Amino acid sequence: MSAKTDRLPSASGKRRGSSDGSATLLAHGEPMVWLTGGGLALAVVMIVGLLGLVVYQGIFTFLPVPVVRSELHDGRVHMGEVTRRESYRPAASVIDSMPEAIQERARAEVAATDGWAKRRLVRTGNFELSGEHFDWVSDYEVARDRFPEWALVIERVTWGRFYGEPVAFEIEHRLEKATSAEAQAFAGLLHPAAGRELRFRVGGVLLAPEAVDQAAQVDACIEIWRDPADVWRQFGKYHGDVRKRLERRQRLEKHDTGKVSHRSEAARLELREAEIAAEKAGQRHGPDSPRTAEARRRLEEQRVAQAAVDAEGLGEFQRIRGEIQALNQENARYRMVMKTTSTAETPVSLSDIVRAYPANQLSLGDKIGIYFSRWGEFLADDPREANMEGGVWPAIFGTVVMTLIMSMLVVPFGVLAALYLREYAKAGPMISAVRIAINNLAGVPSIVFGVFGLGFFCYLVGGSIDQLFFEAKLPSPTYGTGGIMWASFTLALLTLPVVIVATEEALSAVPSSMREGSYACGASKWQTIKRIVLPRAMPGIMTGMILAMARGAGEVAPLMLVGAVKLAPELPIDSVFPFLHPERSFMHLGFHIFDLGFQSQNSEAAKPMVFTTTLLLILIVAGLNLFAVMIRNRLRKRFQSSAF
Amino acid sequence: MMTTQTGSLEKPVDVASPAATGSRLQAIARGEAFSPAIHAELEREQSVLDVDDFNLWYGAAQALHNINMKVPAGKVTSMIGPSGCGKSTLLRSVNRLNDLIDCVRVKGDMRINGQTIYHKSVDVIELRKRMGMVFQKSNPFPMSIYENVVYPLRIDGERNKAVLDEVCERSLRGAALWNEVKDRLQESALGMSGGQQQRLCIARAISAEPEVLLMDEPCSALDPIATNHIEDLIHELKGEYTILIVTHNMQQAARVSDYTAFMYLGRLIEYGPTATLFQKPILRETLDYVTGRFG
Numbered sequence A: 001m002s003a004k005t006d007r008l009p010s011a012s013g014k015r016r017g018s019s020d021g022s023a024t025l026l027a028h029g030e031p032m033v034w035l036t037g038g039g040l041a042l043a044v045v046m047i048v049g050l051l052g053l054v055v056y057q058g059i060f061t062f063l064p065v066p067v068v069r070s071e072l073h074d075g076r077v078h079m080g081e082v083t084r085r086e087s088y089r090p091a092a093s094v095i096d097s098m099p100e101a102i103q104e105r106a107r108a109e110v111a112a113t114d115g116w117a118k119r120r121l122v123r124t125g126n127f128e129l130s131g132e133h134f135d136w137v138s139d140y141e142v143a144r145d146r147f148p149e150w151a152l153v154i155e156r157v158t159w160g161r162f163y164g165e166p167v168a169f170e171i172e173h174r175l176e177k178a179t180s181a182e183a184q185a186f187a188g189l190l191h192p193a194a195g196r197e198l199r200f201r202v203g204g205v206l207l208a209p210e211a212v213d214q215a216a217q218v219d220a221c222i223e224i225w226r227d228p229a230d231v232w233r234q235f236g237k238y239h240g241d242v243r244k245r246l247e248r249r250q251r252l253e254k255h256d257t258g259k260v261s262h263r264s265e266a267a268r269l270e271l272r273e274a275e276i277a278a279e280k281a282g283q284r285h286g287p288d289s290p291r292t293a294e295a296r297r298r299l300e301e302q303r304v305a306q307a308a309v310d311a312e313g314l315g316e317f318q319r320i321r322g323e324i325q326a327l328n329q330e331n332a333r334y335r336m337v338m339k340t341t342s343t344a345e346t347p348v349s350l351s352d353i354v355r356a357y358p359a360n361q362l363s364l365g366d367k368i369g370i371y372f373s374r375w376g377e378f379l380a381d382d383p384r385e386a387n388m389e390g391g392v393w394p395a396i397f398g399t400v401v402m403t404l405i406m407s408m409l410v411v412p413f414g415v416l417a418a419l420y421l422r423e424y425a426k427a428g429p430m431i432s433a434v435r436i437a438i439n440n441l442a443g444v445p446s447i448v449f450g451v452f453g454l455g456f457f458c459y460l461v462g463g464s465i466d467q468l469f470f471e472a473k474l475p476s477p478t479y480g481t482g483g484i485m486w487a488s489f490t491l492a493l494l495t496l497p498v499v500i501v502a503t504e505e506a507l508s509a510v511p512s513s514m515r516e517g518s519y520a521c522g523a524s525k526w527q528t529i530k531r532i533v534l535p536r537a538m539p540g541i542m543t544g545m546i547l548a549m550a551r552g553a554g555e556v557a558p559l560m561l562v563g564a565v566k567l568a569p570e571l572p573i574d575s576v577f578p579f580l581h582p583e584r585s586f587m588h589l590g591f592h593i594f595d596l597g598f599q600s601q602n603s604e605a606a607k608p609m610v611f612t613t614t615l616l617l618i619l620i621v622a623g624l625n626l627f628a629v630m631i632r633n634r635l636r637k638r639f640q641s642s643a644f
Numbered sequence B: 001m002m003t004t005q006t007g008s009l010e011k012p013v014d015v016a017s018p019a020a021t022g023s024r025l026q027a028i029a030r031g032e033a034f035s036p037a038i039h040a041e042l043e044r045e046q047s048v049l050d051v052d053d054f055n056l057w058y059g060a061a062q063a064l065h066n067i068n069m070k071v072p073a074g075k076v077t078s079m080i081g082p083s084g085c086g087k088s089t090l091l092r093s094v095n096r097l098n099d100l101i102d103c104v105r106v107k108g109d110m111r112i113n114g115q116t117i118y119h120k121s122v123d124v125i126e127l128r129k130r131m132g133m134v135f136q137k138s139n140p141f142p143m144s145i146y147e148n149v150v151y152p153l154r155i156d157g158e159r160n161k162a163v164l165d166e167v168c169e170r171s172l173r174g175a176a177l178w179n180e181v182k183d184r185l186q187e188s189a190l191g192m193s194g195g196q197q198q199r200l201c202i203a204r205a206i207s208a209e210p211e212v213l214l215m216d217e218p219c220s221a222l223d224p225i226a227t228n229h230i231e232d233l234i235h236e237l238k239g240e241y242t243i244l245i246v247t248h249n250m251q252q253a254a255r256v257s258d259y260t261a262f263m264y265l266g267r268l269i270e271y272g273p274t275a276t277l278f279q280k281p282i283l284r285e286t287l288d289y290v291t292g293r294f295g
């Protein structure tokens, strides 16, 4: 056969070869089908696998699971949520180190499964008590698993989760040095409630009202419920109000205090400006000139004004602090006493609780409710606890705003550059060099852009802006440090080649017959570009924008240098004048993922959050792209000819 | 302005001697000078467009050699000739569309109504506004039918809706398209059939009331019925417009045109009234071509 093909290299020879039925497989092209198809299949498997993993892991993070209380052979007790199970080969030494009494059984159990054992990762929470968030428990260690009916999962503002069984719900009524009789009278005024006990606190000791000595001074009257169902009911009754007070406190702390300090900061800046002006006037016109005197006079005025603002601010601060204190005190009256595995009883203040639920008696509806309430918190709240808990709203906001600003910057610049290259520039070595440079720019590692952005935008441009316009604030930088604007600029630079290349392609794909048609109508070059070429190239330009957005939204490395931070106290857009704060640093989902995954103390708890955040990032990037794709398709429809 | 410049329109020396046929084409192919056969009827016509000793090069290759020709006002003039003989090039030279090609170089001049076309001082954009052009492949713009038709006015900055509406209707009627599209003027022009698109391009070409209408094989991509439409249209436009049309279809040239120019290898060979040119041409080569014996 090979001799035959050698002899007949012409097309007719080949055709004859295959009609003989004696052609090689290669001649039929089937191996190529398999090879190319295999390549595609591999790519598809990789993409589907990646997405599947992220979606699977991310989607179940917020699902409530039952709380299991495991009593171990050695007497230890674990209570918590099982997050993960796996098989492993326990080392002999581990079993050897177990107490004698149970070694035999453990060994037998492991041997029965060929040396494999199952273990589970239990999220035990109660970090302040045990010093651990998670614990591995091997099945052979477990004597008994129970699912306590009233085991509560408590998500707290600080210290992470708490697992325990409620033993009491307490409401404290503080009494100012009341006599026993007065306390009794007060207790009589309280609404009677089922299952409630009353206790008086006398010198730090709780006593039943009857047992209080007539002469004793009662510090507080405490209502106590002990039945778990009652405790849960009371929790439901008061928790909402406590949360509301907490929100009020947060608003006071953030918004009102922010406003006051903003005002005093503005006054301080004005004073500083006046100082600088006076100084400059002194240098320029001499210490005795009337202008200097004028500047000095203004400085004095500013001093007075600032002192007034400061005094007012101080009063305001005190008022706010008083209100916060009152709220705190009110909230501190409500607490739940929990029984855990390690200590007898631990009080948990209601103001510490974000969410609590009896994990072992949830109906499906409850579970779904908790699931979505957690998603809601995740999407809409600020992060807590070093980003481990709470939401990622600032990061979502930062990502979207940065991507949009970046697109708004990069598209016009890229399109203009591509227009010049494709429509105006005369082909030549210079243009070829520029084109090669642009294409290579796309291959530059992104961290290089980060370094450039930091050096050029932040330090040079931003530093100059600070020198010129924000002198009073120096030495603390305004624009002279990372911020959302500089990050957007940097990413715009990074994605510029993508837009240029895509736009050039789109421009060159505009049929020359259309341009000629326009020229023949007497249109100038710019009119042709504006009315014919650009609209026609728009879908292609949008493609470039989509690619740029996809690239820009997912970029993390350069952002770490030019403004993405672990925790940004304020959003780049808010209600404080001038509303847009392009100089502010911001949070970014990509950086958030990095931070969660690699910088957090509690890596086991971070893991599901990493996946969830990744899922969110993918969804946001996909959403942004989908939006652009929809616009592009609408444009495309306009340019599709039905005639051939 | 009456142009009586006929300096180069001399009678050819040897008229259609059979022996000379092959040798004359060979001589042209060798690049020898050749003076075309111009029929006397043309001298009586008033011309709109005058081509004077026009030469054109694509880089080093000369595509047009010493073309001298006048296009009579209000008549249809067709250009025929074998593929690659420079018909399109000549047509595109009239509105200087060849300027868009970097390597093009020209010598000689053309005049439209006596005004020079090839001179530094000429505003090419203004010049093109005086001519309409229809291309071989229809090229509607990616916008609505309405906007397509009024495009030449739009780029002139015309904003008056009444004027635009009026021009749109007049042009579409002129292109025999009004009845078909009057209810869908705001729809995309790209949703029309091929023949409709070509008529739309004609409507666009006549919307600015050009002095000359240039058509480069306007029917070559159309079916016979659409071709009929366009030919009827050319008949109707005749008189109102001067039309210069390139065609490969001999019957079409015979049907629509008053005068026909035969070109070969970048030269004008024979130019005269269509009927004469097709039945009793001066040159043997022309007869061979129109009867399909070569080309």
Ligand SMILES: Nc1ncnc2c1ncn2[C@@H]1O[C@H](COP(=O)(O)OP(=O)(O)OP(=O)(O)O)[C@@H](O)[C@H]1O
Residues within 6 Å of the ligand: B058, B063, B081, B082, B083, B084, B085, B086, B087, B088, B089, B090, B101, B248
């Ligand atoms: N853009 C160009 N660059 C270089 N040479 C060109 C270009 N356009 C046309 N030519 C050459 O000029 C000569 C004339 O071309 P032209 O298109 O005018 O022929 P034509 O008579 O219109 O042919 P057809 O009937 O096939 O359309 C041809 O030899 C062609 O190869």
Ligand SMILES: [Mg+2]
Residues within 6 Å of the ligand: B087, B088, B089, B216
């Ligand atoms: Mg042609």
